[in-house]
Amino acid sequence: xxxxxFLSCPICGSDNVRLPFKPEDVKEVREGVKKLLVLxxxxxSFKIVDSDSDYLLADRPLRK
Ligand SMILES: [Zn+2]
Numbered sequence: 001x002x003x004x005x006f007l008s009c010p011i012c013g014s015d016n017v018r019l020p021f022k023p024e025d026v027k028e029v030r031e032g033v034k035k036l037l038v039l040x041x042x043x044x045s046f047k048i049v050d051s052d053s054d055y056l057l058a059d060r061p062l063r064k
Contacts, residue, residue: 002022002023003018003019003022004018004019004021004022004023004025004026004056005017005018005019006019006039009039009041009042011039011041011042011044012039012041012042012044014041014042017039017040017041018040019037019039019040019056020037020038020040021035021037021048021056026051026056029048029049029050029051029056030050030051030052034047034048034049035047035048036048037056037058046058
Protein backbone atom coordinates (compact mmCIF):
# COMPACT_ATOMS: atom_id res chain seq x y z
CA UNK A 1 0.00 0.00 0.00
CA UNK A 2 1.30 3.42 -0.80
CA UNK A 3 3.22 2.73 -3.97
CA UNK A 4 1.85 2.90 -7.47
CA UNK A 5 2.89 0.11 -9.78
CA PHE A 6 2.50 -1.09 -13.28
CA LEU A 7 2.14 -4.84 -13.14
CA SER A 8 3.81 -4.80 -16.50
CA CYS A 9 5.38 -1.83 -18.22
CA PRO A 10 3.33 -1.02 -21.34
CA ILE A 11 6.46 0.02 -23.20
CA CYS A 12 9.27 -2.37 -22.36
CA GLY A 13 7.38 -5.15 -20.59
CA SER A 14 9.28 -4.98 -17.29
CA ASP A 15 7.37 -6.55 -14.42
CA ASN A 16 6.20 -4.72 -11.31
CA VAL A 17 7.47 -1.30 -12.23
CA ARG A 18 7.23 1.09 -9.32
CA LEU A 19 6.08 4.45 -10.60
CA PRO A 20 7.39 7.72 -9.18
CA PHE A 21 3.81 8.53 -8.20
CA LYS A 22 2.38 8.62 -4.74
CA PRO A 23 -1.29 8.02 -4.00
CA GLU A 24 -1.53 11.80 -3.46
CA ASP A 25 -0.30 12.30 -7.02
CA VAL A 26 -2.94 9.92 -8.33
CA LYS A 27 -5.55 11.82 -6.36
CA GLU A 28 -4.36 15.12 -7.82
CA VAL A 29 -4.54 13.66 -11.31
CA ARG A 30 -8.12 12.67 -10.59
CA GLU A 31 -8.79 16.25 -9.57
CA GLY A 32 -7.54 17.50 -12.91
CA VAL A 33 -3.83 18.12 -12.35
CA LYS A 34 -1.78 16.89 -15.29
CA LYS A 35 1.47 15.23 -14.35
CA LEU A 36 4.40 13.94 -16.27
CA LEU A 37 5.23 10.35 -15.55
CA VAL A 38 8.68 9.07 -16.46
CA LEU A 39 8.93 5.32 -16.30
CA UNK A 40 11.96 4.25 -14.27
CA UNK A 41 12.55 1.14 -16.37
CA UNK A 42 12.82 2.56 -19.87
CA UNK A 43 12.60 6.33 -19.27
CA UNK A 44 9.59 6.75 -21.49
CA SER A 45 7.54 9.75 -20.47
CA PHE A 46 3.80 10.17 -20.44
CA LYS A 47 1.54 13.00 -19.55
CA ILE A 48 -1.02 11.51 -17.22
CA VAL A 49 -4.35 13.18 -17.76
CA ASP A 50 -6.76 11.16 -15.64
CA SER A 51 -6.95 8.24 -13.29
CA ASP A 52 -9.35 6.13 -11.36
CA SER A 53 -8.72 3.73 -8.53
CA ASP A 54 -7.09 1.17 -10.78
CA TYR A 55 -5.86 2.92 -13.88
CA LEU A 56 -3.85 5.87 -15.04
CA LEU A 57 -4.92 7.44 -18.29
CA ALA A 58 -2.17 8.90 -20.41
CA ASP A 59 -2.38 11.28 -23.32
CA ARG A 60 -1.48 8.45 -25.64
CA PRO A 61 -2.47 4.82 -25.46
CA LEU A 62 -0.56 2.61 -23.08
CA ARG A 63 -0.19 -0.76 -24.59
CA LYS A 64 2.07 -3.68 -24.12
ZN1 LIG B 1 9.51 0.27 -19.27
